[in-house]
Amino acid sequence: MNNSAEEQLKHRLMFETLLSEISAGFINLPAERIDDVILDTQRRVCEQLGMDFSALWQLSLEDPRLLCQTHVFRPLGGEFLPELMEAEAHFPWVLAQLTEGNIVAISTEAAPKEAARDQEVWRHYGVKSSLTFPLSAGGDGLIIGALSFGTMKKERAWPKPLVKQLELLAQVFANAIARKRTDHALQESETRLKLATDAAGAGLWIMNVDTGNVWVSEKIRELFHFSPHEKVTYERFFTAIHPDDHEAVQEAVQRALESGENLVVEYRILHPDGSIRWIVAHGQRYGDAEPFRLMGVSFDITARMNVEAEARKQWEHLAHVTRMGIMGELTASLAHEINQPLTAIQSNAEAAMRFMAAAEPDMNEVRQILEDIGRDNARAGSIITKIRALLKKEPIPFAVQDVNELTADVLSLLRADSLLRELVIIRDFFPELSPVFGDRVQLQQVIINLILNGVTAMKQDPSAQRKLIIRTEMQGESAVKVSVIDFGSGIELQNTQTLFEPFYTTKPDGMGMGLPISQTIISEHGGTIYASNHPEGGAVFSFTLPVQQGDRA
Amino acid sequence: MTDENPIVYVVDDDPSVRKALERLLRSGGYETKTFASAPEFLDDGPSHAPGCLVLDIKMPKLNGLELQDRLAEKEIFIPIIFITAYGTVPDSVRAFKAGATDFLEKPFKEHELLDAVSRGIQKHLILMKQKKRMKILTERLHTLTPREHEVLKLVVSGMLNKQAAWDLGISEKTVKVHRAKVMQKMKADSFADLVRIAETLRIHFPEP
Numbered sequence: 001m002n003n004s005a006e007e008q009l010k011h012r013l014m015f016e017t018l019l020s021e022i023s024a025g026f027i028n029l030p031a032e033r034i035d036d037v038i039l040d041t042q043r044r045v046c047e048q049l050g051m052d053f054s055a056l057w058q059l060s061l062e063d064p065r066l067l068c069q070t071h072v073f074r075p076l077g078g079e080f081l082p083e084l085m086e087a088e089a090h091f092p093w094v095l096a097q098l099t100e101g102n103i104v105a106i107s108t109e110a111a112p113k114e115a116a117r118d119q120e121v122w123r124h125y126g127v128k129s130s131l132t133f134p135l136s137a138g139g140d141g142l143i144i145g146a147l148s149f150g151t152m153k154k155e156r157a158w159p160k161p162l163v164k165q166l167e168l169l170a171q172v173f174a175n176a177i178a179r180k181r182t183d184h185a186l187q188e189s190e191t192r193l194k195l196a197t198d199a200a201g202a203g204l205w206i207m208n209v210d211t212g213n214v215w216v217s218e219k220i221r222e223l224f225h226f227s228p229h230e231k232v233t234y235e236r237f238f239t240a241i242h243p244d245d246h247e248a249v250q251e252a253v254q255r256a257l258e259s260g261e262n263l264v265v266e267y268r269i270l271h272p273d274g275s276i277r278w279i280v281a282h283g284q285r286y287g288d289a290e291p292f293r294l295m296g297v298s299f300d301i302t303a304r305m306n307v308e309a310e311a312r313k314q315w316e317h318l319a320h321v322t323r324m325g326i327m328g329e330l331t332a333s334l335a336h337e338i339n340q341p342l343t344a345i346q347s348n349a350e351a352a353m354r355f356m357a358a359a360e361p362d363m364n365e366v367r368q369i370l371e372d373i374g375r376d377n378a379r380a381g382s383i384i385t386k387i388r389a390l391l392k393k394e395p396i397p398f399a400v401q402d403v404n405e406l407t408a409d410v411l412s413l414l415r416a417d418s419l420l421r422e423l424v425i426i427r428d429f430f431p432e433l434s435p436v437f438g439d440r441v442q443l444q445q446v447i448i449n450l451i452l453n454g455v456t457a458m459k460q461d462p463s464a465q466r467k468l469i470i471r472t473e474m475q476g477e478s479a480v481k482v483s484v485i486d487f488g489s490g491i492e493l494q495n496t497q498t499l500f501e502p503f504y505t506t507k508p509d510g511m512g513m514g515l516p517i518s519q520t521i522i523s524e525h526g527g528t529i530y531a532s533n534h535p536e537g538g539a540v541f542s543f544t545l546p547v548q549q550g551d552r553a
Numbered sequence: 554m555t556d557e558n559p560i561v562y563v564v565d566d567d568p569s570v571r572k573a574l575e576r577l578l579r580s581g582g583y584e585t586k587t588f589a590s591a592p593e594f595l596d597d598g599p600s601h602a603p604g605c606l607v608l609d610i611k612m613p614k615l616n617g618l619e620l621q622d623r624l625a626e627k628e629i630f631i632p633i634i635f636i637t638a639y640g641t642v643p644d645s646v647r648a649f650k651a652g653a654t655d656f657l658e659k660p661f662k663e664h665e666l667l668d669a670v671s672r673g674i675q676k677h678l679i680l681m682k683q684k685k686r687m688k689i690l691t692e693r694l695h696t697l698t699p700r701e702h703e704v705l706k707l708v709v710s711g712m713l714n715k716q717a718a719w720d721l722g723i724s725e726k727t728v729k730v731h732r733a734k735v736m737q738k739m740k741a742d743s744f745a746d747l748v749r750i751a752e753t754l755r756i757h758f759p760e761p
Contacts, residue, residue: 335638336611336638336639337638339639339658339660340567340638340659342660343573343659343660343661344567344569344572344573345660346660346661347573347576347577347666348576348577350577351573354580355576355580372569372572372573375569376569376573379569
């Protein structure tokens with residue numbers, strides 16, 4: 001007896017050692033090894049305690065009525081409980097107990113009356129006694145499965161200390177399974193994201209801001225020419241990015257991290273063979289506090305950029321000329337050239353008057369001054385004559401023009417212009433527009449002027465909708481009408497004529513030349529240009545052009 | 554303060570403007586020196602007479618704003634009146650930030666230049682006066698012994714004689730003696746005057 005008690009104590013101690021060993025083994029166990037370790041634990045426990053089986057069941061995620069046997073140790077072989085089992089149908093009483101949070105420790109033949117169905121199933125599968133624990137994790141008490149041990153050869157008792165010990169094991173299993181599920185869910189959402197981004201031709205990246213390590217999808221490795229298993233860091237990205245773009249990228253990332261604003265940055269990558277690809281990266285900081293992570297997608301936009309660059313090159317000149325260029329420079333140099341002699345004239349005249357007021361005026365000096373005034377006046381005059389010659393119109397050969405097409409060209413040109421980026425441009429083109437007769441570049445210049453006017457008007461009014469409508473239509477049968485409709489604060493109606501006078505401007509940095517030039521061009525084309533307001537607020541600038549007569553082409 | 558007559562320097566590359574400005578200034582009673590370029594002006598160097606500089610912005614080689622920088626480097630603080638035939642806002646901002654007195658757009662209205670010149674010269678006179686006073690005070694400061702210098706620093710910072718004595722590890726009586734000596738050497742009429750002098754000189758105080 002004494003001997004046996006000693007034996008029991010020894011067993012118990014051995015089992016306790018095993019349990020603590022097992023518990024420790026689950027800490028930091030990688031998710032993918034959890035299944036193997038659970039199975040191994042079931043084997044070791046059964047062997048040590050002389051039990052015939054251990055089965056772990058999980059509530060199916062697809063159908064919560066079903067229990068799924070995921071881990072089983074059963075050296076005896078033969079028929080056993082089915083892998084997928086409807087818990088309610090097979091073990092209604094046990095299920096109810098488990099749901100209550102109770103442990104079921106029972107001999108089949110000693111089962112209570114309410115457990116008749118459960119008893120039947122146990123008998124069917126030859127289970128003599130069984131111990132079943134509910135598995136729950138996360139503190140909400142919700143059951144995620146069950147763990148059972150049992151005997152088939154003979155009955156056995158379930159002493160309290162043993163139940164307590166195994167309950168601990170059940171908790172360890174429950175936590176491990178819950179962890180694995182979370183991990184799995186995360187992986188699944190990542191996989192979905194990857195599928196979506198791959199389909200869009202985008203590469204996915206996640207940066208740990210603290211370590212600078214970056215997880216990247218295959219697509220990113222492909223885009224940036226990173227090798228398949230190479231460790232990628234923030235610095236490593238910069239070895240691929242074009243040196244001229246380093247600063248811009250760094251700034252954008254910094255801003256996104258500091259402010260939480262979306263990251264949007266376009267930059268170039270320089271491949272070892274010297275080729276250049278354009279990339280756009282969209283990203284966002286996430287995490288509630290530091291250390292943040294920055295997650296985003298990157299696309300190759302080289303093809304788009306090439307098209308844009310081509311269009312830009314083609315039209316850059318035109319846009320530049322209209323926006324600031326020649327008129328601005330002309331005005332500056334004109335002002336300088338003319339103001340010089342005017343200053344001299346003014347100062348000379350002033351000085352002459354003062355000299356004349358003296359008691360004994362030096363008439364010789366005054367005569368010299370008057371001569372100089374005459375000379376400076378001639379100088380100013382000759383400057384104006386020179387400018388006139390410069391601006392003298394050359395006859396421009398007119399040709400048949402499709403207004404829709406030349407307007408569309410302007411829009412694709414301006415698409416790349418930063419001014420229009422935050423803007424919705426609505427094309428309202430009348431498809432059966434008659435052709436007109438005119439100069440393509442000049443007409444486009446007028447359209448650009450009107451669009452930029454509209455954009456500037458809306459820029460000045462922060463509350464304005466960022467929307468611009470470009471409309472083409474027929475005016476009767478004899479004229480084509482083009483309108484640019486903005487949603488700025490509109491124009492003062494008494495200004496509608498002044499608008500077209502040179503040097504009239506409402507813009508802080510305007511030259512006041514856009515509309516007069518447009519008017520000159522349109523009237524040379526035999527059309528008219530005018531401005532009005534529309535009921536939704538904002539201005540409409542329209543011009544008409546006579547339809548081309550058949551015999552003029 | 555100075556017996557010298559004020560001189561107005563004109564730097565403009567346009568000969569007819571230069572000539573006209575010289576006449577206008579002369580008609581206003583100013584002695585004038587004209588230069589066709591900024592380097593010419595730098596070579597000649599402004600004298601120590603009070604005056605001001607009428608400076609065109611747009612000039613080949615060294616422009617007006619650059620000349621302003623050069624003068625600042627050389628610590629020549631002559632008031633500058635900029636004149637320009639085509640003024641831009643950034644230019645005027647830059648000029649004023651660097652201490653310009655006036656910024657006139659050509660062609661300027663009657664009296665504008667003469668008024669600006671008069672203000673510039675006044676400014677220069679005040680500046681010169683301040684500089685001279687500073688020089689005198691600095692010279693007086695240098696006559697103090699190191700200990701007197703320490704006493705000055707402590708008492709003008711608001712310390713009582715007793716505290717200063719404790720701080721310096723000397724007797725209060727000695728502090729009083731030093732203090733009287735300091736007042737005398739700095740030619741301060743009163744203690745308040747001494748504090749004002751110290752305030753004027755504060756940049757010359759070595760940090761402890």
